[in-house]
Amino acid sequence: MISYEITETEFDKISKFVYDQVGIHLALHKINLVRGRLSKRLRHFGFNSFTEYYEYLLDDDTGEELLMLTNEISTNVTSFFREPSQWEYLEKELKRVELNDKTKKIRVWSAACSSGQEPYTIAMFLLNNLKSPSSWDIKILATDISEEILLKAASGIYSSEEVKGLPKNMIAKYFDRVKIPHKEGIDFEYKIKSIVKDMITFRKFNLVHSSYTFIKQHTFNWVFCRNVMIYFDATTKNKVVLNLVDKVKKDGHFFIGHSESLVTMNKSDIKMQAPSIYKKI
Ligand SMILES: C[S@@+](CC[C@H](N)C(=O)[O-])C[C@H]1O[C@@H](n2cnc3c(N)ncnc32)[C@H](O)[C@@H]1O
Known part of the structure; x- marks a missing residue:
């Protein structure tokens, strides 16, 4: 297999482009990670150098390659009912x-x-905890930068491994179990029921670059922005958080991941209730 070299100049160009387009800050110590992860993209196109790849990125008006690149350097790891204290x-x-x-x-x-575990958790949580869910008008907006991951999310199909952490009664209530042939016998996959799925609208949205104006101020009871800001530097994070908090209703809540922090931010609009949980005041 060809091993590609990347110069610091090539890395700087790619990292500046990624920062400008997606807000992900790639420090120089990530140079080997980037070389490793993106080598398969060079191989895919038959390019000989990162310069050729960078030029292709710049010329690609569809934005598809930027998405592929983002998928390679960021992680989609998620799970149902992540961050239990929230x-x-x-x-x-x-x-x-x-x-x-x-x-x-x-x-x-x-x-x-x-891949949808977060919005489906929100929907299942509301159905399970509201005394009379049918008397509420519930809408969940679920967005991500990656079209590929949104397709998986919208399919609502999960493996036995992916639903493993969910209580059995929840799996029975909110998923259809579908038999799938498997090399070593029969396996199952779990398809989310339409009563849950219909509460959610999936849409592509880049937290750093898309316009937030399609949503009115003070719209949401809760906004979840979890485990994505780890990729952003302080300036980008501030901008994203201000934009999102602007859409939270008074007394509504804003949630981040446990490994994330808003300590360096001017938080005049929100008050911490517990680690990773903020209330709009
Ligand atoms: C680690 S997952 C977090 C999923 C979920 N929020 C959770 O906490 O389990 C991070 C997600 O952020 C998305 N992402 C990365 N940069 C983004 C951006 N600029 N705008 C929107 N989504 C982005 C990735 O595609 C990925 O699906």
């Missing part, structure tokens, strides 16, 4: 919403939804 917090918060919200509307944004 769901415990939300059980109490949902009771407050049920008591006080006369609009009978719940709006939620899963802003880097990956």
